[in-house]
Amino acid sequence: MRADARKNYSHVLAVARDVVTEHGAEASMRDIARRADVGLATLLRHFPTREALFEALLRTNLDALTQKAIELETSNPPGDALVSWFREGVAFVDSYSGVVALMASAHADPNSALYAPCTAVRSAGARLLLRAQAEGTARADMDADDLFALMSALGWLVGQPGFAPRGEHLFHIITSAILTNRPGNDNKKVT
Known part of the structure; x- marks a missing residue:
C-alpha cells in the first residue's frame, strides 16, 4: 500500500471508530465516508x-x-x-x-x-x-x-x-x- 493510501486508510479507520463508538454497529457507511471527508467509493475500496x-x-x-x-x-x-x-x-x-x-x-x-x-x-x-x-x-x-x-x-x-x-x-x-x-x-x- 502506498504511503498516501495507508494514511487515508488510517484516517478513515479512525473516523469509523468514532462513528461506531457513537452509533454502534448500525453506523452508516455514508456517514463514515462523509465525516472522513472521502467519497463512499473510497470507503468501499478500503472496506467493501x-x-x-x-x-x-x-x-x-x-x-x-x-x-x-x-x-x-x-x-x-x-x-x-x-x-x-x-x-x-x-x-x-x-x-x-x-x-x-x-x-x-x-x-x-x-x-x-x-x-x-x-x-x-x-x-x-x-x-x-x-x-x-x-x-x-x-x-x-x-x-x-x-x-x-x-x-x-x-x-x-x-x-x-x-x-x-x-x-x-x-x-x-x-x-x-x-x-x-x-x-x-x-x-x-x-x-
Missing part, C-alpha cells in the same frame, strides 16, 4: 462490506484481548487471571454497541472476516478457564461457550443506562458464579 470494516475496527481489540490472556496465563494465579481477562472482555463488549451480535454470528461462520480473531479470543479464554478448572477455582460444568455468553451478556447489560450503575455489582455476582472456592465468594445455598 460492513463486516470488513468491523473486522478492521475490532481486530486490534480482539488481538489485544488474546494477547492479554497469554500474558495473564503465565503471570497470574488461574482464578485471578480468568477474572482479570473476563473484566477486559466485558469492557470490550461494552465499548461498541452491537458488537455482541456481530461476534456471535462470526463465531459460527468460518467465512466471516471476524471468524479468525473471534476464534483466537475464544481459544485464549478457554485456556484460562481450563487452567482455573484444573486448579479447582472455576466451575467444572462450564465451557468456553458459557464463558463467552456470560461475558457478552454482561457487556451488553452494563451498556444499558438502567444497569450501568450496577455494573461492578453485577460483575462480582457473575464472577462469583464462575469461580468457586475463592475468598469472598458466598456460594451458600439460599433456602
Whole structure:
C-alpha cells in the first residue's frame, strides 16, 4: 500500500471508530465516508462490506484481548487471571454497541472476516478457564461457550443506562458464579 493510501486508510479507520463508538454497529457507511471527508467509493475500496470494516475496527481489540490472556496465563494465579481477562472482555463488549451480535454470528461462520480473531479470543479464554478448572477455582460444568455468553451478556447489560450503575455489582455476582472456592465468594445455598 502506498504511503498516501495507508494514511487515508488510517484516517478513515479512525473516523469509523468514532462513528461506531457513537452509533454502534448500525453506523452508516455514508456517514463514515462523509465525516472522513472521502467519497463512499473510497470507503468501499478500503472496506467493501460492513463486516470488513468491523473486522478492521475490532481486530486490534480482539488481538489485544488474546494477547492479554497469554500474558495473564503465565503471570497470574488461574482464578485471578480468568477474572482479570473476563473484566477486559466485558469492557470490550461494552465499548461498541452491537458488537455482541456481530461476534456471535462470526463465531459460527468460518467465512466471516471476524471468524479468525473471534476464534483466537475464544481459544485464549478457554485456556484460562481450563487452567482455573484444573486448579479447582472455576466451575467444572462450564465451557468456553458459557464463558463467552456470560461475558457478552454482561457487556451488553452494563451498556444499558438502567444497569450501568450496577455494573461492578453485577460483575462480582457473575464472577462469583464462575469461580468457586475463592475468598469472598458466598456460594451458600439460599433456602
